[in-house]
Amino acid sequence: MKKVTVNGKKEFSIEGNEIDGQEIILDVMPLEDRFWHVLYHGKSYTIELIKKDAATKTADLRVNDTVYTVSVKDKMDQLLESMGLEAAGAGKMKNLKAPMPGLVLDVRVDVGATVTKGDALLVLEAMKMENVLKAEGDGVVKSVEVKKGQNVEKGHVMINFE
Numbered sequence: 001m002k003k004v005t006v007n008g009k010k011e012f013s014i015e016g017n018e019i020d021g022q023e024i025i026l027d028v029m030p031l032e033d034r035f036w037h038v039l040y041h042g043k044s045y046t047i048e049l050i051k052k053d054a055a056t057k058t059a060d061l062r063v064n065d066t067v068y069t070v071s072v073k074d075k076m077d078q079l080l081e082s083m084g085l086e087a088a089g090a091g092k093m094k095n096l097k098a099p100m101p102g103l104v105l106d107v108r109v110d111v112g113a114t115v116t117k118g119d120a121l122l123v124l125e126a127m128k129m130e131n132v133l134k135a136e137g138d139g140v141v142k143s144v145e146v147k148k149g150q151n152v153e154k155g156h157v158m159i160n161f162e
Contacts, residue, residue: 003073093139096159098152102126107148109159113141121159122146
C-alpha cells in the first residue's frame with residue numbers, strides 16, 4: 001500500500017486500483033513525453049508532469065490549470081518513518097535516533113563536523129547486520145551521545161545537530 005499526500009494536506013492510500021479502499025476506474029492515455037489525458041466519471045483531465053524529484057519521491061503535476069505537489073511513501077518509507085527515520089529526509093536535522101536496538105560499532109563523525117545528506121554518521125549492528133546510518137539532511141554535529149561498543153535501545157538519541 002502506498003500513502004499519497006497532495007499539497008502537504010490531503011492524504012490517502014492507494015493499493016492496486018483502490019483509493020482508500022474504494023475501486024477507482026480511470027481511462028488514461030499518454031499524449032506526449034510529460035502529458036496524459038484522463039477520463040474519470042465522464043470528466044476530462046489533462047495532466048502535465050512539471051517536475052519530479054526521485055530522491056524525495058515528490059512530483060509537481062498540473063491538472064488542467066491547477067498545480068499540485070504530490071508525495072508518495074511506499075511500504076519501506078512507511079516502515080522507516082515508524083522507526084523514527086525518514087527516507088526522503090529533507091531539511092535541517094535535529095538529531096539521529098536509533099531506529100532499533102543495537103550495538104554501536106563505529107562513530108564516523110566528531111563534534112563540530114559539517115555533514116551533508118547521505119554522509120555516513122555511524123555504524124549500528126542490529127539483528128546480526130551492520131547498518132550504516134546516514135545523514136538525512138545537512139547539518140553540523142552539536143554532540144555525539146554514544147561511544148563505540150555501546151548498546152542502545154530504539155529511539156535513543158545518538159547524535160544531536162545544531
